[in-house]
Amino acid sequence: MAGAGAAASDELKVLGVWPSPFVIPVRIALNMKGLSYEYVEEDLYNKSLLLVGSNPVHKKVPVLLHGGRAINESQIILQYIDELWAGTPALLPSDPYERATARFWAAYIDDKVRSAWVVMVFRYKNKDEWAEGVARAGEALDTLEGAFRDCSKGKPFFGGDGIGFVDLVLGGYLGWFGAFGKIIGRRLIDPAKTPLLAAWEDRFRAADVAKGVVPDDVDKVLAYQQVLLAR
Amino acid sequence: MAGAGAAASDELKVLGVWPSPFVIPVRIALNMKGLSYEYVEEDLYNKSLLLVGSNPVHKKVPVLLHGGRAINESQIILQYIDELWAGTPALLPSDPYERATARFWAAYIDDKVRSAWVVMVFRYKNKDEWAEGVARAGEALDTLEGAFRDCSKGKPFFGGDGIGFVDLVLGGYLGWFGAFGKIIGRRLIDPAKTPLLAAWEDRFRAADVAKGVVPDDVDKVLAYQQVLLAR
Structure with missing residues (x-):
């Protein structure tokens, strides 16, 4: 550094x-x-x-x-x-075990969701690979549905009452999820399969702190993807 | 989890x-x-x-x-x-910027050294790939020589006076580095190229806390590699 x-x-x-x-x-x-x-x-x-x-x-x-x-x-x-800036709101919980759990799921997203995202962005022109990327994202989201249930304990976010570390790491992908959703003709975080995560997505997008940062113009994201693919 | x-x-x-x-x-x-x-x-x-x-x-x-x-x-x-167990000795520094720097180098090792290690362990029978793994490890170690100079500030370890987070993450590989050294006929952390890291390796291996944990029997490590390759 x-x-x-x-x-x-x-x-x-x-x-x-x-x-x-x-x-x-x-x-x-x-x-x-x-x-x-x-x-x-x-x-x-x-x-x-x-x-x-x-x-x-x-x-x-x-x-x-x-x-x-x-x-x-x-x-x-x-x-x-x-x-x-250790004051409220905290991104990570204060309890060491809960911190480890949050770091575990953040690392999981950085591994499984990231690798599926790379395929969906950069292998778009290969239909088989692209479909495989969508399937792998779906598997990861299934696992994260269970993680959400465990972490949130009935509250709105992975971090509980407010957005936390895991929410931020997964929330970073929502602009792309919206764009992929337009391609596949349904939401990538499928309310029929992962209802808790789908409701979480709605809450995350609606948060004031996310407004203007999480892209909501799917056509603009798809146009950016074309720029990446053209290089 | x-x-x-x-x-x-x-x-x-x-x-x-x-x-x-x-x-x-x-x-x-x-x-x-x-x-x-x-x-x-x-x-x-x-x-x-x-x-x-x-x-x-x-x-x-x-x-x-x-x-x-x-x-x-x-x-x-x-x-x-x-x-x-937040008391002394601490694994991470207390200063947030220094903590970020330690996490950065630990992540670097987990990326570059790990991927080279995977090749050297599992692609051993493909001579070209194996040599490429050794070369990539060498490049990562060159970068880490500079990181050691910056982090240690003339002290014995990445963590300063004592073993810290980065020392632990890199030190985990030393048993394998010893085994690879037997194969290539020189130390993988080459004193001629990365003298600071080579001296660090000697200090890390000699630390009481590492004794009996860092493997020093290179033939036993190489035999374990053969077990992995046979599967």
Whole structure:
């Protein structure tokens, strides 16, 4: 992780691309904590010197710049935000076992949902592979339906009464889920199969902190996918 | 993450296989915290009901059982241990930015070193792929040489004066690095290329908490590899 020496100020800046499932959780987390930040849209095919210099190892978004120092990797940034601005609302629970459980499901999403998403975005032109990606996403969502039941304990979010770590990590994908839903002709989080998660999706999208961050224009997301596929 | 209800006691049990790069860090962390635990050796080809029931999602080691509740995933277990037994020695630093930096390098190892290790273990019979795995490990170790310089600030470990999170995650691989070294006829962490890391390896292996946990019998590790390859 690169940093430009000691923090010169408490200025917050996010380097991102608007539909990224990894950038969206960071922006919502900053909103939840009531922190104002500058958002800088990156062009993945013409990365800024600031991005390359801030994340020289991976050269990927999101990067959080805080007082000139760079923090990289979506889930690591979320934990940084939660530890530095430790007040309410908390992203992770305080109990170590519950924290481990939240980290487990976040890692699960980063493994199973991410890999299905990669297929659905980048292998769109191969119908068999694409269908396989949709099926794998469905399997992961089935598992997450059970996780939601266990974690939420009847409350609205994985994090209980409010949005938490697991909500943010899964919520980052909802713009793409909406776009994939238009392709397959039904919601990817299928109310008939995973009713708890489908209701969760509605609540997450409706949250003030997610407004303007979770993409709701499916045609715009699909157009972005075509840009990615054209490269 | 499954659990058998409320904690019945504070009993600690680790389900593992002895050469696993993911199990070894957990055992050393428990040693560092001065916690006694029961170690249960698993047969990956005939997994115990306890393992399958404790990690129904992945069915993988390590599992830490604490008072009957299961915690899964190596780095998540390390953080659980560090949060629950928060006293000295700490695995993660207290400063949020330094914590993010340690998590960043641990994630880097889990990505780049792990993927090279998978090739070196499981693609051993394909000479080209194997050589490619060695080369990729070398590239990752070059990057980690710089990370060590930045993190250790002239002290013995990534964690400073003592073994920390990054040390544990990388140290889990040293038994295999020793075995691969016998195959390639030089140390995988090459003192000529990465002198700081090579000296770190010597210090890590010599630490009391690592004794009997980091495998030092390279022939035994190589024999275990043959068992894996025969399946």
